[in-house]
Amino acid sequence: MTDPLLTVEDLNVTFPGRETAVRAVRNASFTLGRERLGIVGESGSGKSTTGRALLGLVPRPGIVTAKTMSYAGQNLLQCTERDWQRLRGRRMSMVMQDPKYSLNPVKTVGAQIGETCLLHLGMTRKQAAARTLAMLEAVRIRDPELTYQLYPHQLSGGMGQRVMIAMMLVAEPDFLIADEPTSALDVTVQNEVLRILDDLVSERGMGLIFISHNLTVVSSFCDRVLIMYGGKIVEECAARDLQNARHPYTRALVAAAPSLDIQRTELATVTRDPEWLK
Template identity: 50%
Template sequence: MRRLKRNPAGLLGAALVAVMALLALIGPPLWGDAAAAIHPGQINQGAWLPHPFGTDALGRDLLARTLVATRLTLGLAFLATVTGTLGGTLLGALPALLPRRAGRLVVAVVDILVAFPALLLAMFTAVVTGLGARGAVLGIGVALAPTFARLTHTLTASIAGADYLAAARMLGAPRRRILTRHILPNIAEPLILNTAQAMGAALLGLSAMSFLGMGVQAPSYDWGRLLNEAFGHVYVTPSVVVAPALAVALAGLGFMLLGDTFAKAAASSGDPVGTPVAPLVPPAQDAPVRDAVLEVRDLTVAFPGGVTPVRKLSLTVRPGEIVGLVGESGSGKSMTAAAIGQIVPYPGLAGSARTRLCGVDLDGLNDAERRKLLGSSLAMVFQDPTSSLNPALRVGGQLTEVATLHDGATPAQARARAVERLRRVHIKQPERVVGQHPHELSGGMRQRAVIAMGLMGTPRLIIADEPTTALDVTVQREVLRVLRDVVDDTHAGALFISHDIAVVSELCDRVAVMYAGRIVEELPADALHQARHPYTKALVGSLPDMDTDRSLPLATIPGRQPSPADVGAGCPFADRCASAVSRCSTRPPLTVRDDGHAVACWEA
């Protein structure tokens, strides 16, 4: 309703539909007598004061008849919509119930029906079932059914691989139960939303059928029948078609606008309500770090509704250094990477006191300059290489795009560079791999291909967002070795994001531990055993080693991390910390100790 109030077209559609519904209720009792009154002396009159839209062949007032016909017109359109919705949904769901061959046959029939002109299909059905209101309703219902069948089949296919469906099949649930309990409830919303537009289409279709003489028959009448009766006099008294034509147009427009508004609202229903507002962060006053590839000060990411997944985070990465950003899921690691790469998803906005890449302040650049710097100096490696690589394009084509767009390389030069970059990340036979599609590569090869894509330019900073999470241990070690070799060879800086503190301790030079959107400790990777923050100690303690007593249960961290919208004013780890004291009700600052450790804890 909030979206409807802010949408003028939606408001107009809702108002038109409401008026039509009201007329359907009050029309026959209020204007029924006037619509039936015959005036032999006023036959086929044009618009004049007693009859503002003229009269018909029996002298009956056309405005009154149009108002009375609203009930029958909307009622028949509703029946046709229900017929098309239920019939189309059942037809589209049949492939999920029938054996594979029969299901394919149903899909082929649906495809043929969708390609067939809807009005011709409705007319054919009406002729077969008999002229009149019943035939017209069945005809329009049959014409609407293929659209709903196609939509139902598409939606069903989109959830066909869901785990809950696989579990239901494994338990031996009947296909009918799977359909009614697991499939239809999960696809009902778009089907219901589509009925508003289908109602408008049904109304127009029924009016067209009646206008052609195949719908409502005398003495009954709907708007299409009124148009049919008045059409013979349109050249003499044009006003006689205005009332029913205007009613058809306004009602159809109302349902179409309302359906379009509902569809748009449903498409954006996952967005938080509210206007995105960039977080206000005062600019940094101290001098920037000169030798840093990346310097971020007080980075904050905010979403409407008070959701702040990153809170005043400061981070520095130097050339040839790999900095590990570690923390539990939901701590804000990936959002930090997105903010650095300027790809925070809408409606989130990022702000910082300072963000410098390769010594250049990103906030001081215009959009074109910022894109050019990020495109040439920053490489991002995401967790799922399958989503990073376009399945429709060959690997070589995707790698060469970077060189041709940012460096102006010729296709031959770009291909040669792609082969060289694939060889650098230890892919065997790179000349063959550039001609393959992503699905022809293993998971480890795809991940290395993504790293090679990031190296197609001359990146000074590599951000790897959990690049080994979906890989087995052997391939994981290979990818980590590739990343280490790349940093050593190119002297680029790297930000390695992971929730696995064992991997971070092995690969990285420094470790920044993140919790509830903030850095709570920063220390050298080889000093993790000397961690001071209780959260870092708990992460290290939860990692078993060869000396771990196997007779004891694995160490865990009690409780859970607060959501980005629920972080209070005190230390966010206090509820899970065994060492919490009274002053933990206020948030401790990140303080650099004498030994170089930075810790945000009162007791550290």
């Protein structure tokens, strides 16, 4: 980790409301190298909004401000819509949570993945088809030729998630945001999908932001973890040290999860302190 791929300083995302504005992300600062960075937090903690802000995908009327937000030397704050189009899909992409809602239901798998090749890589249709098949094979889909012709509703959850990963990786971006990529999957399938992501990080030297609410997965999969609460990064630690985290919120989250190793008669509940947001 010499040069950070991504530098974020003082990121704020605000959604103006009638009376008060909702501050979805508050003064978030972090860097990402060629590593697996986890972001954990509960629903509404701003973890997905952080991911979207990095790709310029915060929906209106959301306002994104930051002191610095740069990716491989490029200032993301001054990107025009045209610049974003050149970056997104080509240099950076995002895997969404649920393949059921994130794939185009009226296009075949092959056409959807191929589109990226045609659009970003300037390939011919034939090259695009070949590359799509190779990519489907890379995410360990058993029968790429068959899957190529299927529509999203004909795929199982695990297959759909692999198709999404294939689509996001076909242009070989060097920065990927995975937003709860395995939450909709069974545990055994979840590990297969994680293994694919893991190989891509170590083989291609990709930077990965892994957003999840599952502490077990994050602590075993990521290198570093950011813990978000109410839009604020309350703690940053090495993933394997998550059990020994210092912040009371992180500690409470760890204690609230039932565990296969320790029998607890009662689970700890989280007592929230308004001080945490100051």
